[in-house]
Amino acid sequence: MNTAGNPGRGMDRRTLLRSVTGLAAAAGVASVVDLAAAGPASAYGWSRTLQQGASGADVAELQIRVGGWAAPSAQRVLIAWDGSFGPATEGAVKRFQAAYGLPADGVAGxxxxxxxxxxxxxxxxxxxxxxxxxxxKDGAGFNSGKVxxxxxxxxxxxxxxxxxxxxKKAGGSSVTVNSGFRSIAHNAASGGASNSMHVYGVAGDIVVSGHSTLQTYRIAETCGFSGLEAYTHSWQHVDSRVQYPSYGSGSWWWESGTV
Structure with missing residues (x-):
């Protein structure tokens, strides 16, 4: 379970980085932390201000990070990870900025x-x-899937x-991940579809503390998720299938429609 303070994880780099970046924000400068050991997912060294018309790998990384701010209301829209800063990316940046108390100008400085x-x-x-x-859940980690x-x-x-x-949109309520990636064997044992998005690592079955599944579904409709299982379960399935056409599920699937 993911609680606001991450109990049990201590005064780790998560807490430290919040302090460092808070000071950087107050000073109006970007913080760059050397996390090369984490590989391609390490702290990103933003080297320029990004705004409409910009393109490149840094724009694609920005799009990944603001992808959950795809829409202001229930809409079948997503933020493409194409490295091209257009109106959709600007809108997502504005919503992200507003949510975190920043000037919502759509410019990522x-x-x-x-x-x-x-x-x-x-x-x-x-x-x-x-x-x-x-x-x-079978101990395979991230191995033995379809990729x-x-x-x-x-x-x-x-x-x-x-x-x-x-x-964030749920008010900072903790989120429990009941199921994330599944190995092919675990997916089959769980009764999952043979081409479930779980076997690629693009899906999660979640429960949001203090929120019904219907409430979670409605929030997810604004987050760029192209796959939403019906809200009649005790969990909410979310996935990003449309952004992975090579995985064979390129169509939107909101099982309960737009609510």
């Missing part, structure tokens, strides 16, 4: 970069989620950022 970095953790996960919560473990891990990272947005 030092204060926005610092706030984005405060959502990171030293191991490449995010402030309120950790890798083990998404491991296959390699490194690809699964990156997919989970992108999912985490959408879940951070969902958590």
């Amino acid at each position: 030092p204060q926005t970069h610092a706030t984005l970095n405060a959502l990171e953790a030293s191991d490449g996960s995010t402030a309120h989620f950790n890798w083990t919560e998404f491991h296959s 390699g473990a490194a690809e699964v891990k990156e997919n989970i990272r992108r999912l985490m950022y959408k879940l951070e947005a969902l958590r």
Whole structure:
């Protein structure tokens, strides 16, 4: 379970980074932390202000991190991870900024970069989620799915950022991940569809503390999730299937429609 203070994880780099980036934001400068050991998911060294018309790998990373702010209301829209800063990305940045008390101008400068970095953790996960919560329940970790473990891990990272947005919109309520990645064997044993988004690491079954599944579904409708299982279960399934057309599920699937 992901609680606001992450009890049991101590005064780790998550707490430290929040302090560092808070000071950086107050000073109007970006904070850059050396986390090379975390690989491609390490702290991002934002090197320029990003706004409409910009393009590049840093824009794609920005899109990953604000993807959960895709819409102001229930809409089948998402933020493409295409590295091109257009109106949709600007809108997501504005909503992110407003939610975190920043000037909502749609321009990702030092204060926005610092706030984005405060959502990171030293191991490449995010402030309120950790890798083990998404491991296959049969002990396979991120292995034995339909794609390699490194690809699964990156997919989970992108999912985490959408879940951070969902958590923020739920008032900071803790989020329990009942099921994240599933190995092919575990998915079959669980009765999952053979091409379930779980076997790629792009899906999560979650419960939000203090919120009904219907309430969670409604929040998820604003977070760029293209796959939503019916809210009649005791958990809410969310996934990003449309953003992974090579996985074979390129169509929107909101089982309960728009509510």
